[in-house]
Amino acid sequence: xxxxxxxxxxxxxxxxxxxxxxxxxxxxxxxxxxxxxxxxxxxxxxxxxxxxxxxxxxxxxxxxxxxxxxxxxxxxxxxxxxxxxxxxxxxxxxxxxxxxxxxxxxxxxxxxxxxxxxxxxxxxxxxxxxxxxxxxxxxxxxxxxxxxxxxxxxxxxxxxxxxxxxxxxxxxxxxxxxxxxxxxxxxxxxxxxxxxxxxxxxxxxxxxxxxxxxxxxxxxxxxxxxxxxxxxxxxxxxxxxxxxxxxxxxxxxxxxxxxxxxxxxxxxxxxxxxxxxxxxxxxxxxxxxxxxxxxxxxxxxxxxxxxxxxxxxxxxxxxxxxxxxxxx
Numbered sequence: 001x002x003x004x005x006x007x008x009x010x011x012x013x014x015x016x017x018x019x020x021x022x023x024x025x026x027x028x029x030x031x032x033x034x035x036x037x038x039x040x041x042x043x044x045x046x047x048x049x050x051x052x053x054x055x056x057x058x059x060x061x062x063x064x065x066x067x068x069x070x071x072x073x074x075x076x077x078x079x080x081x082x083x084x085x086x087x088x089x090x091x092x093x094x095x096x097x098x099x100x101x102x103x104x105x106x107x108x109x110x111x112x113x114x115x116x117x118x119x120x121x122x123x124x125x126x127x128x129x130x131x132x133x134x135x136x137x138x139x140x141x142x143x144x145x146x147x148x149x150x151x152x153x154x155x156x157x158x159x160x161x162x163x164x165x166x167x168x169x170x171x172x173x174x175x176x177x178x179x180x181x182x183x184x185x186x187x188x189x190x191x192x193x194x195x196x197x198x199x200x201x202x203x204x205x206x207x208x209x210x211x212x213x214x215x216x217x218x219x220x221x222x223x224x225x226x227x228x229x230x231x232x233x234x235x236x237x238x239x240x241x242x243x244x245x246x247x248x249x250x251x252x253x254x255x256x257x258x259x260x261x262x263x264x265x266x267x268x269x270x271x272x273x274x275x276x277x278x279x280x281x282x283x284x285x286x287x288x289x290x291x292x293x294x295x296x297x298x299x300x301x302x303x304x305x306x307x308x309x310x311x312x313x314x315x316x317x318x319x320x321x322x323x324x325x326x327x328x
Contacts, residue, residue: 045192047148049327050111051221052255056323057280058288060086060113062260067105067112068098076293079304081314085325086150088113088260088290093121094134097141106147111325113150113196113290117162118177123154123169127176135181139188148325152196152259153181156226157213159204166205171212178215198224198259202244203233210244211251222287223248224259228301229272231264237279258289262301263309270312277316288323 059082063072067087077083087105089098091114098114105112118126125131142149154164157174164174178197185193197220199210214220227240234240245256258280263272280286291313293302303310 044143044189045146045148047192047194050148050194050323050325053287053323055327056321058086058111058257058290058325059084059317059322060088060110060257060288060290061293062088062090062115062290063293067101067108067110070104070108072293073108073110075304076291079310079314080291080317082317082320082322084108084110085322086111086113086288086290088115090115090117093118093131097138099141099145102145102147102149106326109324109326111148111150111194114152115155115198116151116153118154118164123164123177124173127173127180129180132180132184135184136188139185139190142185142193143188143190146192148192148194150194150196150222152198152224153178155198155224155259156200156204158199158202158208158210166208171209174213175215179219182215182219194221195219196222196224196257196259197254198226199244199248201225201227201240202247210247214251217252217254220252220254222257223252223254224257226260227258228261228292229263229268229276231266231268235268235272235275237275237283241279253285256283256286258286260292261289262292264299264301265306265309269306270308273309273312274316277313277320281316281320 059080061073061076061084063076066072067089073084073087087108087110089101089112091098093116102112102114121131142151154162154169154174154177156162157165157169159165160167182195185191197215199213202208202210225241225244227244229235229240241258258276261276263269263276276289280289291303295302295305300306303313
């Protein structure tokens with residue numbers, strides 16, 4: 001996420017990897033990708049039911065310390081009046097997967113969402129194969145978990161506030177890196193992944209052609225969008241997300257997830273909170289939203305500290321059917 005002058009937020013990077021494309025590993029002769037170990041489960045978790053679910057919406061949360069600790073999730077749940085079924089966590093490049101966090105999320109009844117941030121490297125280096133061994137090691141960890149895991153790589157790539165953004169990464173390198181990661185996971189038989197391609201709302205760089213950064217439908221499961229309701233921006237769902245959705249619909253029909261959002265404290269905060277939930281409720285192609293429950297850079301985005309926003313979110317969620325992600 002990024003804060004603009006007057007605390008305007010504009011955020012997010014998206015999806016990659018339709019699981020149907022994860023065919024036989026013989027199709028992928030990728031240097032550094034070795035076959036999965038004999039201890040891997042015989043069959044990977046089948047995530048097909050989750051790819052475009054009709055059974056309900058997703059309520060997600062990102063919170064400090066979660067889901068290594070579930071206390072922050074429970075605090076958010078009490079404020080929202082609903083049980084989150086997706087828990088996000090940021091993971092830096094070259095770090096092992098947080099398997100305990102993933103297991104905790106699943107035990108809570110939530111999909112684990114790993115926001116994979118390529119710090120301390122470059123997307124060009126990844127595209128060139130210099131991280132193949134590391135990617136393969138994470139893929140094996142994901143495979144061994146044998147539970148559904150959502151992963152985004154290089155989120156908010158269409159902004160200039162991350163090193164993997166437009167000032168340091170070409171569209172060709174981004175697409176090449178994304179496809180390589182996907183192939184390495186397939187080589188490791190890690191087909192229990194929902195791939196989220198996650199751009200920021202396009203007001204960050206309105207002239208940028210998002211289609212040039214899209215890896216292709218075979219590599220993407222969901223399209224994530226990052227966008228915050230700030231005091232200086234739109235307070236309607238269509239005003240904030242509509243232009244980005246319209247552009248993306250020009251090249252894919254993958255379902256949307258509002259992958260990172262919150263509402264800034266201000267005169268329109270209640271209206272914005274109501275519009276967020278009603279927009280998700282009324283949009284068949286929007287799976288849900290992930291609330292950024294942090295206090296960051298002098299702005300408190302948390303739900304539990306703001307009673308009026310809390311009431312608006314809880315009221316909007318009341319009666320909304322949420323997906324049971326663990327249903328067989």
